[in-house]
Amino acid sequence: MLVTNVKSRPQYQQLRFDASGRFHLFIGQGEGGLAFQRVRPELPDSAEISVIYTGESLTGCDLSEEVSGCGWRQLTLLPTQVDALQLLDEVLAKSVMGIRLYVAGSEGFIGVAEQVAARYNLQSDELQREHQGSSARRVYCVHCQTSRDDVTTNIVVCRGCGRHLLVRDHYSRRLAAFMGVMADAEAPGCLPELCEVYE
Amino acid sequence: MKTVDSIEVVVTAIEEVTPLIKRFTLRQIAGGGLPPFSGGCHVTVVMRGGERTFRNPYSLLSSPRNLDSYEIAVRRDDQGRGGSLFMHESVTVGTRLEISHPINLFPLSKLARKQILIAGGVGITPILAMIDDLSAGPISWELHYSMRGHEHAFFGNWLTGQHGDRVRLYDTSAGQRIDFATLVARQPLGTHLYVCGPGPMIADALASARAAGWPESHLHVEQFAPPPAGEAFEVHLATSGKTVQVSAEQSLLEALEAAGIEAPYLCRSGACGRCELNVVELDGELLHNDHWLTAEDRLSGTKIMPCVSRSKCRRLVLDW
Ligand code: FES
Numbered sequence: 001m002l003v004t005n006v007k008s009r010p011q012y013q014q015l016r017f018d019a020s021g022r023f024h025l026f027i028g029q030g031e032g033g034l035a036f037q038r039v040r041p042e043l044p045d046s047a048e049i050s051v052i053y054t055g056e057s058l059t060g061c062d063l064s065e066e067v068s069g070c071g072w073r074q075l076t077l078l079p080t081q082v083d084a085l086q087l088l089d090e091v092l093a094k095s096v097m098g099i100r101l102y103v104a105g106s107e108g109f110i111g112v113a114e115q116v117a118a119r120y121n122l123q124s125d126e127l128q129r130e131h132q133g134s135s136a137r138r139v140y141c142v143h144c145q146t147s148r149d150d151v152t153t154n155i156v157v158c159r160g161c162g163r164h165l166l167v168r169d170h171y172s173r174r175l176a177a178f179m180g181v182m183a184d185a186e187a188p189g190c191l192p193e194l195c196e197v198y199e
Numbered sequence: 200m201k202t203v204d205s206i207e208v209v210v211t212a213i214e215e216v217t218p219l220i221k222r223f224t225l226r227q228i229a230g231g232g233l234p235p236f237s238g239g240c241h242v243t244v245v246m247r248g249g250e251r252t253f254r255n256p257y258s259l260l261s262s263p264r265n266l267d268s269y270e271i272a273v274r275r276d277d278q279g280r281g282g283s284l285f286m287h288e289s290v291t292v293g294t295r296l297e298i299s300h301p302i303n304l305f306p307l308s309k310l311a312r313k314q315i316l317i318a319g320g321v322g323i324t325p326i327l328a329m330i331d332d333l334s335a336g337p338i339s340w341e342l343h344y345s346m347r348g349h350e351h352a353f354f355g356n357w358l359t360g361q362h363g364d365r366v367r368l369y370d371t372s373a374g375q376r377i378d379f380a381t382l383v384a385r386q387p388l389g390t391h392l393y394v395c396g397p398g399p400m401i402a403d404a405l406a407s408a409r410a411a412g413w414p415e416s417h418l419h420v421e422q423f424a425p426p427p428a429g430e431a432f433e434v435h436l437a438t439s440g441k442t443v444q445v446s447a448e449q450s451l452l453e454a455l456e457a458a459g460i461e462a463p464y465l466c467r468s469g470a471c472g473r474c475e476l477n478v479v480e481l482d483g484e485l486l487h488n489d490h491w492l493t494a495e496d497r498l499s500g501t502k503i504m505p506c507v508s509r510s511k512c513r514r515l516v517l518d519w
Binding site: 020021092095096097098099100120122123124125126 | 415
């Protein structure tokens with residue numbers, strides 16, 4: 001089976017305000033906005049908080065209005081995930097010790113945000129992750145090193161090299177992706193039945 | 200009794216580096232290179248002085264790149280239990296000692312983006328070897344070293360000579376103090392803090408860092424405090440059926456060792472968790488002095504760290 005008990009898949013939690021931090025940075029995408037709406041009432045008024053959100057998502061779930069409606073002192077809305085992650089990088093470069101980072105959204109988004117955070121040596125007690133929305137997988141082609149993060153099927157065509165990839169249950173934290181390996185390497189053209197498995 | 204993995208060494212040089220601190224150079228009797236180590240390592244030195252055997256942990260201060268000899272520094276403590284006095288008075292060049300393999304409970308983070316080292320007094324020893332590691336690498340670092348008076352500035356002066364303004368010295372006899380709140384306030388992400396020194400200094404440094412929001416994963420502490428004395432009691436070992444008397448001056452671990460029992464340990468200072476033993480029965484209360492057990496462990500009354508903790512009771516029964 002492909003989807004049972006993925007041991008290497010990261011464990012997510014529900015975002016909770018961490019009072020031991022001095023600065024709190026929330027970054028989210030798509031359905032991640034639901035996590036922000038839920039956590040907003042538990043945030044103390046005195047806390048220094050900033051929020052980065054993008055409505056861009058595979059599922060078309062743009063919660064920009066709802067997130068804005070929560071009343072943040074510092075909110076940046078951006079059109080794409082790439083913009084949001086770019087801003088995350090810039091903010092972390094200027095930040096000082098005492099920050100807590102809260103990430104909410106799809107697995108692919110969380111994975112890339114964690115990679116950015118790792119460049120600044122943010123460790124597990126400075127970083128929380130909440131998975132919301134699609135469980136589409138970010139898949140890394142082991143043949144041509146191209147990734148795509150909208151994979152909901154067991155077999156996918158690589159955008160880099162055109163191979164049919166079988167999506168393995170092995171998740172690499174370093175690459176923030178599941179491994180995709182050529183599905184018909186043994187017998188070219190002979191592919192298992194395609195099915196939707198990770199909506 | 201000699202433990203399996205100990206190393207027999209001979210003292211080849213002794214140097215009085217301050218009025219209170221002596222530096223000892225140790226070479227392996229068997230010849231050849233000593234085991235490799237990294238900055239922050241300590242060894243446990245076994246001192247057989249008359250009727251009592253002391254096992255004291257000392258940090259390795261020499262360069263990890265030199266394995267011909269190890270160096271340790273011992274601060275004389277006239278009020279202490281006798282280990283440091285033994286080193287100062289009974290050990291001479293040519294004395295043979297037994298040491299454990301080096302163990303690192305105070306390692307440098309490899310992923311850090313900046314390292315801040317803080318030392319007080321003889322707490323500089325592990326940090327000397329850490330600086331040796333750091334000076335060979337790309338990560339930026341700084342040292343804040345507080346000591347009392349010029350006659351205690353040997354290591355400080357040496358470090359300043361080697362590393363210039365990466366090193367800041369604070370002379371407490373001139374009222375100079377490390378301003379921890381300012382120091383931790385605006386450090387870039389990925390900064391790690393390492394503190395080794397007297398208890399109150401460690402407490403200040405940690406309190407300031409936590410107040411500024413530093414997470415525990417970036418805070419590193421090393422402290423070798425002697426096990427507190429207390430009242431005598433008796434331990435009974437349920438599995439082996441042995442009974443051992445713990446005197447007022449002895450730690451529980453030392454009493455077990457004196458009775459020929461090879462109880463496990465690494466740090467001998469209540470920090471590493473290695474020596475944990477299970478309590479089966481007790482007719483009094485446990486006096487915990489470790490930094491290892493959780494609040495729940497303590498409440499349960501079923502665990503004890505014999506390297507630093509004891510019991511106020513007549514008889515303690517351990518599952519051993
Ligand atoms: S030996 Fe490390 S806690 Fe006792």
